[in-house]
Amino acid sequence: MPEDLNWAIGGEAGDGIDSTGKIFAQALSRAGRHVFTSKDFASRIRGGYTAYKIRTSVDRVESVVDRLDILIALTQRTVEENMEELHEGSVIIYDGERTTMKDFEAPDGMIGLNVPLRRLAEEAGGAIMQNIVALGAACEVSDFPIENLDESLEKRFGSKGGSIVENNSKAARAGQAYVRENYDLDLDYELETTDADYVLLNGDEAIGMGAIAAGCRFYAGYPITPATNVMEYMTGRVEQFGGAVVQAEDELSAINMALGAARAGARSMTATSGPGIDLMTETFGLIATSETPLVITNVMRSGPSTGMPTKQEQGDLNQMLYGGHGEIPRFVLTPTSISECFHKTVEAFNLAEKYQTPVYLAADLALAVSEQTFPPEEFDMDKVEIDRGKVVDEESLGEWVNDKQQFKPHALTEDGVSPRAFPGTKGGAHMSTGLEHDELGRRTEDTDMRVEQVDKRNRKVQTAIENEDWSPREFGDADSGNLVISWGSNEGAIREALEFLDDENVSVRFLSVPYIFPRPDLTEEIAAADDVIVVECNATGQFADLIEHDALRRVKRLNKYNGVRFKADELAAKIKQALEESVEATA
């Protein structure tokens, strides 16, 4: 009996795949089961293959695996697309009365359940409910108590009123009854339910929620996959807390609006993906030079150019680290899991304001579109602290004026951080500029002042390195000579891969790095290791380059850039293989 169940529904875009999957995921979560979901989708609105996949277990799950136990296939292509993940005993639910599925036969060793989804849906009140019939059938196959579906149907359709929820519930039961009556299944599934109440959310939502919790009041953005969900999440919510969301005319405008709001004193954010970061880079230097706190979220996707907009990649690291002309102090944070999307967003706002520096918060498509269950305490708002840094008011700004009573927004301080006066504060009027400037913010080409201001801005980074915690998250066997290092969204898959490896007696120490700049100094850990493998979703190993530069040692690189995120079992095999090869071979 598999402890996990891997379930999927697939068909054409426009078939309601997403909402059906979400209904089932919510039902599982409400039944106290952990869920991790992933999506395959193409960059088109109608037509084109899409799938919603769920992995569920009573234990926490943080990644996807290469395995499918139950597949609801609305099209023949769905089966073809997933052939590699299907296995002996996999159940395929399909509608043989559908013209495209008439001649379908389940491959050898698999169980095909021919369920007249459409007909049963019509009998229950409308063909539109055919996916819900399939959900009912899936409940029967997996022994999942069908009552749990009702609550999520209510959540989904409750607002539509009257009989809609009831009809859907009827449709589900028709699917269940059909399988029960027509097939004599002897499967080992038993989807245990528990008393736990989990929340189910994706990385974009976690970022939006983190931003609001952190006191973000202003958001300006321009739609782009896969970052749009951040904006959609905040729209209508941030307003309840006295804020505003503005859809700008382009990313140049979005980041400049966010900059204006930040200067007016609001906690302010914009979010985009690679192509938008390119446009925002123009203003990035101004933000750093004018010492304006701003959070810029980059939900990465496959590049370059428009690349593969609906596919996974971690290819923008160098862009965030080095993008912009001149030399620009910045922070680059990379949340490593969906819950870290929340926590790192809060941290990003605090860092931005404490150091008056732009902060890149870099998530990626895998985090943005996957959902995961969590105990709600994981997002404990009481633990969230807001630190606005050196903000001065009417009285305290008196300490920061020159002998002409002029306020010094770029005062040369020991820690590099200067006082900040929001417009409206009496006596604080000052200007700020992207031109090199003196302590008052006025343009200067004085050679000494230039050096002093550059040093001051860089000093903030030094202060932050000393005062903040930049450590990696550590997993696995701390004494192992096999060291795996990764950044961003790969953490979940690697953690699960460690369990697979453990079963094969391969011990691994895993450091998951949520900070690219500044980043933890891993020299000691690397020196202590026999083998070092850096895992990332890009072709050239941008993070591996940094690690080699820091530690002065060659590392092995495990890269994936076909557009699909790492999977736990795949990684276990690749890590094992890499450990068997000698370093020299890859160096």
Next chain:
Amino acid sequence: MSSDVRFTDFKSDKQPTWCPGCGDFGTMNGMMKGLAETGNDPDNTFLVAGIGCSGKIGTYMHSYALHGVHGRALPVGIGAKLANPNLEVMVAGGDGDGFSIGAGHFVHAVRRNVNMTYVVMDNRIYGLTKGQASPTSREDFETSTTPDGPMQAPVNPHALALAAGGTFIAQSFSSDALRHVEIIKQAIEHPGFAFVNCYSPCVTFNDVDTYDYFRDSLVDLKEEDHDPTDKDAAKDVIFDSEKEYMGVIYKDENSVPFEERWGISENMSQIEDKPPEGTMDLVREFY
């Protein structure tokens, strides 16, 4: 806001490096007077400037100010105003800044109608980069980069503004101080996006669009019996190819600023050191 503010309070102690006689002096003086006479003071004013000779204005005035990147001053002003609607927001820049690199932002700022004032110091040339054609340069205006003239129609900024749904569209002239201040004051008091194109001659690189040219050719709408609330009359003025006008060309008396339509009224700079009350509900939504 105190009533004893004088326009010199908006002056910084930095001496402008504009060429002696540059039109930008007059434009700036009018802006400072307009701000002071409408009851503003430097501490409640946020001035955003573009890049160009004109963009240097942020250095010479005293207020909260940001000198941004080329062409992007308007979005900065919008963000600041929405984040704190109590601020008096003024944006200034050149014709290149506003109608070339920033043309997209201009059109969208007009249609967004946030309550702020935008002053373009229009000299029909690029000053700071030493004399290239600007989007308002005449078709046959010879410059270092257009030896035979740009050979393309100049942008008509007022037409752009009207087409984009502008609610306050005006033309002023830097050397007609009285009219300029009057127009700036009306712009500040207009509830919505007020666009003032101010002819500010470049004495160094433009020997065609000179003080004398504007003085002789500009017709004051005040003497023309023009009704600025009449859109058709505004159209006639804007598309008149024979004459150039000065004054308030169009004013929508029913203008409701964006922030009012969107219900944005809070000063967003004031937040607690804890997440706002009720944030836990955000988590519960995911059950």
